Amino acid sequence: MIDYLDAKPNVELQAELMLFLAKNPDLQAEFDLLKNSIIADHVHSIPFEFKQELKKQEFIQVSQYNEMLVAKLEGDLSRDKLIKLDAEIHNYPELKQSFEQFQKTKLTAEETIVFIHKSSLRKREQIFDLSTKVRMVSSIAAAFLLILALWFFQNNRNESTVSFSNIIRINNKLEKPSTSAGNSNNQVETITPIAMDRIQKRNVIIPTPKIPSIKTLDLAVTIIDKKEMNTLVVKFAPFNEKEIKTIQFAVNTKSNENDLEATNNNYLSPQQYLQKMINANAQNAVVDQNKPNSLDDKNNSNIGFALLGLFNKVTGSDVKLVRRYDNDGNLTGYSVAANTLFANSR
Amino acid sequence: MTVKEYNTCVDLHSDGVYRFILKNIRDDDRAKDIVQDTFEKLWLKVSSIDYTTAKSYLYTAAYHTMIDAIRKEKVSSDIEAVEIFSHTPSKPFHDIKKVIDKALSRLNHIQRSVIMLRDYEGYSYDEIGDITGLNESQVKVYIYRARIAMKEYIVSIDNVV
Numbered sequence: 001m002i003d004y005l006d007a008k009p010n011v012e013l014q015a016e017l018m019l020f021l022a023k024n025p026d027l028q029a030e031f032d033l034l035k036n037s038i039i040a041d042h043v044h045s046i047p048f049e050f051k052q053e054l055k056k057q058e059f060i061q062v063s064q065y066n067e068m069l070v071a072k073l074e075g076d077l078s079r080d081k082l083i084k085l086d087a088e089i090h091n092y093p094e095l096k097q098s099f100e101q102f103q104k105t106k107l108t109a110e111e112t113i114v115f116i117h118k119s120s121l122r123k124r125e126q127i128f129d130l131s132t133k134v135r136m137v138s139s140i141a142a143a144f145l146l147i148l149a150l151w152f153f154q155n156n157r158n159e160s161t162v163s164f165s166n167i168i169r170i171n172n173k174l175e176k177p178s179t180s181a182g183n184s185n186n187q188v189e190t191i192t193p194i195a196m197d198r199i200q201k202r203n204v205i206i207p208t209p210k211i212p213s214i215k216t217l218d219l220a221v222t223i224i225d226k227k228e229m230n231t232l233v234v235k236f237a238p239f240n241e242k243e244i245k246t247i248q249f250a251v252n253t254k255s256n257e258n259d260l261e262a263t264n265n266n267y268l269s270p271q272q273y274l275q276k277m278i279n280a281n282a283q284n285a286v287v288d289q290n291k292p293n294s295l296d297d298k299n300n301s302n303i304g305f306a307l308l309g310l311f312n313k314v315t316g317s318d319v320k321l322v323r324r325y326d327n328d329g330n331l332t333g334y335s336v337a338a339n340t341l342f343a344n345s346r
Numbered sequence: 347m348t349v350k351e352y353n354t355c356v357d358l359h360s361d362g363v364y365r366f367i368l369k370n371i372r373d374d375d376r377a378k379d380i381v382q383d384t385f386e387k388l389w390l391k392v393s394s395i396d397y398t399t400a401k402s403y404l405y406t407a408a409y410h411t412m413i414d415a416i417r418k419e420k421v422s423s424d425i426e427a428v429e430i431f432s433h434t435p436s437k438p439f440h441d442i443k444k445v446i447d448k449a450l451s452r453l454n455h456i457q458r459s460v461i462m463l464r465d466y467e468g469y470s471y472d473e474i475g476d477i478t479g480l481n482e483s484q485v486k487v488y489i490y491r492a493r494i495a496m497k498e499y500i501v502s503i504d505n506v507v
Contacts, residue, residue, distance in 0.1 A: 105496040107465035115364035
């Protein structure tokens with residue numbers, strides 16, 4: 001019976017018990033009484049309300065939590081650590097109090113503190129109106145046009161102006177070009193046909209100015225006195241280095257004789273020398289630089305003309321060798337004149 | 347940065363910069379001078395500084411100008427420290443704002459600066475590092491130590507009260 005009440009029934013014994021109780025009804029009543037004395041399961045869930053009061057608190061070192069509390073305040077903790085710390089703050093009042101004290105260290109801006117001198121810091125905005133823009137654009141455009149005009153002027157002047165240095169009178173008496181300003185003989189001017197006529201008639205020496213430009217023809221005429229020979233050396237710089245057509249030719253003149261003679265073959269380019277020789281042979285003239293000129297006028301002038309002709313052909317110039325005669329018709333000398341003189345080949 | 351943007355920076359940030367400097371050096375006239383010097387530096391570089399980075403430039407310039415001023419007048423800052431330590435417990439502070447202010451003044455200028463940049467302007471550790479010339483770890487350490495120091499002072503005052 002006890003086993004049955006303790007919920008440990010043996011099937012066979014249980015059957016025997018039931019059979020026995022059936023035969024003995026007075027024992028059935030006692031069995032029922034015992035059965036009702038068993039405590040119900042749901043009674044076990046009744047809690048003790050004052051359990052917490054019985055507990056003893058663990059002692060914690062709050063200072064050990066300072067770094068964690070500051071990390072929580074700064075938002076540096078991971079989610080897991082934050083949950084764990086929140087639980088401990090909840091469990092320990094002193095921890096909670098410590099965290100509240102840390103929260104007081106979080107500063108808030110005092111809006112009442114303001115900088116009252118803002119006006120001294122501000123800068124004025126520049127008013128950029130349309131008229132200013134127009135003025136600026138106009139100025140830039142005008143400057144550009146001026147530069148363009150100067151450039152065109154310079155180029156046109158270089159191309160159309162006779163830009164050789166000196167026209168030297170080749171005569172019995174050679175004269176060095178004068179560089180003094182103000183002298184009408186040395187006036188800088190374009191050699192026009194009228195001027196050319198004047199040159200031929202008056203043998204005016206007309207120096208030319210230096211025109212600084214990339215297109216400047218740098219033509220230097222030097223006179224070399226070689227003993228009693230006056231050498232007219234005409235050298236000119238190339239138009240640009242890609243078109244080197246430097247031509248030098250020398251015309252020897254003797255002050256005492258009305259002759260022209262090529263002095264040094266080295267001054268001539270191979271083409272010029274060839275041409276010169278052709279002309280010389282054609283005229284049966286031989287040029288000997290070491291000997292005084294002994295050629296007749298015709299031969300010499302032919303050489304000179306040949307040289308100048310070659311020069312003109314190469315450069316596109318029109319340098320002329322002009323004979324001069326006295327009143328008696330005697331040849332007195334030559335003049336070199338040109339309307340245009342270029343350094344580059346055309 | 348245009349002139350208009352520069353003037354906008356004046357309106358937006360002059361108060362914050364002034365507050366930051368004033369809380370640090372606790373001298374109204376010097377704070378005003380530093381603010382003006384700072385904005386003048388910004389104006390000199392107005393064409394090279396972008397509007398979006400102007401704020402950090404201002405705080406960086408203001409901080410370094412302030413440090414230079416502090417170093418030049420180190421004696422006066424020592425006197426200030428003495429004054430703080432002379433406070434006696436017989437004079438309790440009931441105003442928490444004043445307590446906090448006092449706690450802030452007890453910090454060294456680096457701790458004070460990083461705390462204010464963190465709380466007033468919401469800068470991150472690396473941003474504060476850019477302004478002050480410190481690395482991120484150093485900024486974090488300074489902030490942690492500053493908080494602990496301020497908290498201990500507050501606790502000591504609370505205990506007195």
